[in-house]
Amino acid sequence: MVDILHRIAVANTPPAKVFEALTTLEGLRGWWTEDTTGDTAPEGVIAFRFPAGGFDMKVAELDPGRRVRWEVVGGEAEWIGTEIHWDLRQEDDWTVVLFKHQGWREPVEFMHHCSTKWASFLLSLKHLLEDGKGEPAPNDVRIDNWN
Amino acid sequence: MVDILHRIAVANTPPAKVFEALTTLEGLRGWWTEDTTGDTAPEGVIAFRFPAGGFDMKVAELDPGRRVRWEVVGGEAEWIGTEIHWDLRQEDDWTVVLFKHQGWREPVEFMHHCSTKWASFLLSLKHLLEDGKGEPAPNDVRIDNWN
Numbered sequence A, B: 001m002v003d004i005l006h007r008i009a010v011a012n013t014p015p016a017k018v019f020e021a022l023t024t025l026e027g028l029r030g031w032w033t034e035d036t037t038g039d040t041a042p043e044g045v046i047a048f049r050f051p052a053g054g055f056d057m058k059v060a061e062l063d064p065g066r067r068v069r070w071e072v073v074g075g076e077a078e079w080i081g082t083e084i085h086w087d088l089r090q091e092d093d094w095t096v097v098l099f100k101h102q103g104w105r106e107p108v109e110f111m112h113h114c115s116t117k118w119a120s121f122l123l124s125l126k127h128l129l130e131d132g133k134g135e136p137a138p139n140d141v142r143i144d145n146w147n
Helices: A015-023 A025-029 A109-131 B015-023 B025-031 B109-131
Strands: A002-011 A035-038 A045-050 A053-063 A067-074 A083-091 A094-104 B002-011 B035-038 B045-050 B053-063 B067-074 B083-091 B094-104
Touching: A002 A109, A002 B002, A002 B109, A015 A025, A015 A067, A015 A083, A015 A094, A015 A109, A025 A035, A025 A045, A045 A067, A094 A109, A094 B109, A109 B002, A109 B094, A109 B109, B002 B109, B015 B025, B015 B067, B015 B083, B015 B094, B015 B109, B025 B035, B025 B045, B025 B109, B045 B067, B094 B109
Parallel strands: none
Antiparallel strands: A002 A094, A035 A045, A045 A053, A053 A067, A067 A083, A083 A094, B002 B094, B035 B045, B045 B053, B053 B067, B067 B083, B083 B094
């Protein structure tokens, strides 16, 4: 099993604000995809849709200001059964975000793509919180010939 | 052992041009760090320097237009003994770049940081080749409170 790992830090932003951007439809629409619907409460399922497809995430864990965990219950076959972990902590005026997309069965080419794409969406999250504007789909950063 | 994986594709650019950006001092200075010196020939050592430190890479493999492999022989302790693999191939008018930073002993927090940072430098490589201008250090994209 192989994981995608990333680290960003958001300047002048408390963990509660980052948590909000990960746990409300308005927040999620501001950095990942504008087409986000569903139930963001514990055990709820959030539907993320993109021009080329989408993912359904069950909200498996919410620890306010500290931790969010999603289980992938719908979408690309490679994602089903994987988990997304968000760990937040404050360091001075920054909120550090440790990201893990855990449980890939094989390091397939699509995993390489998703790793780079996650990085660009994490920077979108940072931009949303620091500058008031992210780059969510369908206006996301293109990284390769897939999207 | 855990790896960092990424995928980008460079539009309207043949593999030979991407290879050149990975194997000449001028190319490397355009997307990774302006302070790049050393010997880019097989078995040579290239010195990459950043405001906060640097890395020395031995050129372990060069397959023109297809593959580059570096062995890390100097720099942060976590990097020593790891390898950087670049695999290139053409798809229509794109050059697809598969990147692997292989051989991390542990998924430490610094590895999370380097994963996101590599993504931003790969996008810098894409921008250099597509638009004529990358974002090499010291003017690289800041991702967190480390750099």
